[in-house]
Amino acid sequence: MRRWLMAGVITATCLGLFWVSLFALSSFSIRQVDAWNGLFTQGREGGNIAYIVAQLRVPRALCAALVGACLGVAGALMQGITRNR
Incomplete structure (x- = not known):
């Protein structure tokens, strides 16, 4: 459990x-509050x-997470195929 x-x-x-x-480490930094509001207003304001x-x-972050997950699955499959434990 621990x-x-x-x-x-x-x-x-x-x-x-x-x-x-x-949101903070880019060429156009956005405050967290503005990012949160921008995420849920969807352009209304x-x-x-x-x-x-x-x-x-957000789409770039979701794509990066998906690519990372796919790389993890590919690594696990390669270890399973080559029986590398």
């Missing part, structure tokens, strides 16, 4: 750092920030 708790804490920390880096968040950054 191992699962530690894995959950590490996963939550990594996701939090990913969220912060998604907020103008450029809503567009940047909803149309550029």
Whole structure:
């Protein structure tokens, strides 16, 4: 049980750092509050920030997560095929 708790804490920390880096570490930095509002207003208000968040950054982050998951599955399959334990 303790191992699962530690894995959950590490996963939550990594996701939090990913969220912060998604909006703070780029050429056009966006405050977290503006990013959150831009994510849920979907262009009704907020103008450029809503567009940047909803149309550029979130799809790019989802694509990166999908590619990372696929690479993990590919690595596990290769280890299973070659019987590398």
